[in-house]
Amino acid sequence: MSTLELQNVSRWYGNVVAVNDISLNLGPGVTGLLGPNGAGKTTVLHMMAGFLNPSRGTVTIDGKPTWRNPAVYRDLGLVNEREAVHGFLTAYEFVLASAKMHKLPDAPGAARRALELVEMTDAQDRRIETYSKGMRQRTRVAAALVHAPQVLLLDEPFNGMDPRQRMHMMTLLHSLGDQGHTILFSSHILEEVEQVSGTVQVIVAGRLAASGDYRKIRRLMTNRPHVFAVQSSDDRQLAVALIGETSVSGVEIANTGLTVRAADYGSFTRALPRIALDRGIRLRKLLPSDESLESVFSYLLEA
Amino acid sequence: MTTVAYITARGLFGRRRVLLLLPLPLLLVGLAALCRSYNVNPADWGVPVLTALGLAVVLPVTALIVGTGVLGSEVDDGTIVHILTKPMPRSNIILAKLGVAVGVTAVTAAVPLFIAGTMADSVRLGLALAAGAAIGACAYTAFFLMLSLLTRRPVLLGLVYILVWEGLLGRFVSGTRVLSIEQYVIAISDKIAPTDLLTGRVSLPVAIVMSSIFVIGGTLLAIDRLRSFSMAGETS
Numbered sequence: 001m002s003t004l005e006l007q008n009v010s011r012w013y014g015n016v017v018a019v020n021d022i023s024l025n026l027g028p029g030v031t032g033l034l035g036p037n038g039a040g041k042t043t044v045l046h047m048m049a050g051f052l053n054p055s056r057g058t059v060t061i062d063g064k065p066t067w068r069n070p071a072v073y074r075d076l077g078l079v080n081e082r083e084a085v086h087g088f089l090t091a092y093e094f095v096l097a098s099a100k101m102h103k104l105p106d107a108p109g110a111a112r113r114a115l116e117l118v119e120m121t122d123a124q125d126r127r128i129e130t131y132s133k134g135m136r137q138r139t140r141v142a143a144a145l146v147h148a149p150q151v152l153l154l155d156e157p158f159n160g161m162d163p164r165q166r167m168h169m170m171t172l173l174h175s176l177g178d179q180g181h182t183i184l185f186s187s188h189i190l191e192e193v194e195q196v197s198g199t200v201q202v203i204v205a206g207r208l209a210a211s212g213d214y215r216k217i218r219r220l221m222t223n224r225p226h227v228f229a230v231q232s233s234d235d236r237q238l239a240v241a242l243i244g245e246t247s248v249s250g251v252e253i254a255n256t257g258l259t260v261r262a263a264d265y266g267s268f269t270r271a272l273p274r275i276a277l278d279r280g281i282r283l284r285k286l287l288p289s290d291e292s293l294e295s296v297f298s299y300l301l302e303a
Numbered sequence: 304m305t306t307v308a309y310i311t312a313r314g315l316f317g318r319r320r321v322l323l324l325l326p327l328p329l330l331l332v333g334l335a336a337l338c339r340s341y342n343v344n345p346a347d348w349g350v351p352v353l354t355a356l357g358l359a360v361v362l363p364v365t366a367l368i369v370g371t372g373v374l375g376s377e378v379d380d381g382t383i384v385h386i387l388t389k390p391m392p393r394s395n396i397i398l399a400k401l402g403v404a405v406g407v408t409a410v411t412a413a414v415p416l417f418i419a420g421t422m423a424d425s426v427r428l429g430l431a432l433a434a435g436a437a438i439g440a441c442a443y444t445a446f447f448l449m450l451s452l453l454t455r456r457p458v459l460l461g462l463v464y465i466l467v468w469e470g471l472l473g474r475f476v477s478g479t480r481v482l483s484i485e486q487y488v489i490a491i492s493d494k495i496a497p498t499d500l501l502t503g504r505v506s507l508p509v510a511i512v513m514s515s516i517f518v519i520g521g522t523l524l525a526i527d528r529l530r531s532f533s534m535a536g537e538t539s
Contacts, residue, residue: 049388051534068530073390080534084381086310088317094385100306101389143385 001028001180002062002075002150004048009057011043018043020206021057026151026184030177032193033186034297035203041186042081044203045155048184049078061151074102077144079137081155087129091120091139094128098143114142119168133160141169145176152176154185158192170196194293202300214296219265224299225249226265231257231285232276241275257285307386307399311373315407318376323368324407327361328415335419349423349500353432357419358488359470362412362439367461369408370447373400374525375457384534393529397522401448408440420496428496435492442484442514445521452528480504487514 004026011019019040035041046052047059050066050073059066066072086094095114099107115124118138123131128139137160144152157173158166173196177183184201187193193200200217202210210217218226232238235258239251242260247267252259262268276283304312315321331352338348377383386396413433421429446464450457472479473486480486487510490503503510 046534051384051387051532053531053533070387070392070530071390073388076388078384078388080381080384082381082384084384086314086382086385088313089310097306097310098385098389101386101391144388 002182003027004151004182004184005058005060005063006044006048007058007060009044009047009054009059011040011047011052011055017206019047019054019203022203022206022208023057024201024208024211026182026201028177028180028182029199030173030183030185030197032197032200033184033203034188034190034193034200034293035186035209036301037188039203040206041203042155045080045153045184045186049076049080049153073149074147075150077147077149077152079140079144079152079154079157081159085128085136085140088127090125090127091115091131091135091142092124094139095124095142095146099146102147104147110146111142114146115139117145117172118142119165134162134165137161138165138169141172149181151182152184154183156187157185158187158189166192173197190293190297200293202297204301209300210296214293215291218291218296218299221296221299225261225263226268226288227290228260228262228268229257229285229287229289230260230272230283233282233284234279237279238276238281241279241281242272245271245275247271259289305395305399307391307396308403310386311400311403312407314376314382315369315372315403318372320368320372320376324365324411327356327364328411331357331361331415332418335422339422345423346499349498353416353419353423353500354489357412357416357432358435358439358492359465359485361415362408362436362488363443363461363465363469363485365411366404366408366440366443367447367458367465369404369411370444371451371457371461373404374448375451378451378532383532387529387532394526397448397526397529401445401522401525404444404448405440408444409437412436412440423500424498425496428492428498428500431492431496431501434495435488438491438514439484439488442487442517442521445518445525446484449521449525449528452525452532477504481509481513484514484517486510 006022006024009019009022022044033041043052047054048066050069053067061072061075064072092111092115096107096111099110104110115121118141120135120138120142123135128136141157158169161169173183198213200214201208235253239253239258242248242251247262247264248260249263250261334352413436416432416436417429420432447457447461450460454460468479469483469485473483486505489501490505490507490510493501493503494507
């Protein structure tokens, strides 16, 4: 098990600050790296992968610096966003070359296993230049996984994959995370991040805006009312009772039920069953409707 | 052959750019054969064909195409990352690529120079030109390989070195010859097979020492630059 650590990392290009004083620790499991375009995600990933020197601060894997330290690639795999592969090689030759450069004891076996993991065995003997974008991406993932790295960094790994391949890749990342690997992937598609990982690192304008489980992050945003969708046996009577609660800041009635805005998540969720019980109202549905990653992300961007 | 050398060689011969290597050696051998078949006096065609075409154009241009091709193309298209994300000393990568570049350049330039030199004078001159070309291949490719890591326009800078520094300034400003690989090759070949067709303008010790500096200095600088290879955060 490996830990990737950034300590007060900044990176600037001339007068432009791309990454500003980021500190974070990544342990085993899958973490999503989120941020709008130009936020600095790729810069952070490049620094983590040893392809960019931090202007200030340190980037280490298990205490070893990643910059100018090729030995770190024994424990690190990288799939960067740029779709760069040696097109004149077959997928098997490409992954085998990776295994040989890692000096693995059974390079052909490791190459075959890695290609199997990404379901590329059937096409492994075709030249990569004949592949679709998704197949190239999977081949690159296989090459990055061939030495079973403890830390795997992926920049937009689902680009070009069809839905089935996407699902397979998500399952693969999940299982690697469950096995104790440290996986970090960036994506601009929030649904992807939501499906693969509950833990996120959100970068906005070069700064780390939030870090951790996005549902917990949402609950910490006490300045924003939590929105719940509620359905009951008597919505109108429930609305009257709820508006008298101090934890509730607003109630809307619609044909489909109530939309309740609660200033305090904990107080509201404790009060609602009591109110319903006191008035003999049967609760049919209670859903936090702004606890999606998309809501959390948009709140962070607006902050 | 190491994996890096294998990938480099496959990449080099898999690109259309390698076809650029063919016309110049063919032109060199063709011109020499033509002059020989018409019994033209070697004193009249030896210098323009062997020196002005062979050593001043065929050798450096071949080295430029190959020297920038073995690394510069991978840097341009990003495939170098595949090799750099391996726990290998960067010196292994540079030495493997340099080995391929020197081998290809030496064969491409030395063989036609050997044939043309033999036609012009003797087998000894042919061998001298081939030996000079092999040494020149080492110095040129190390220099151009280093340029691929120092600048985003290695071919342009290489052409400036060949055409302006060696071709233009080398003729008129004698001091520039000390930094001219072409002059080292001529001096070494001239020493091995002294003829009127070759006129060395730098001494043999200067040629040997400076060739070594180009090879060793270029290689060390390339290794150091590769250790600090950076990717710009250009995407998002």
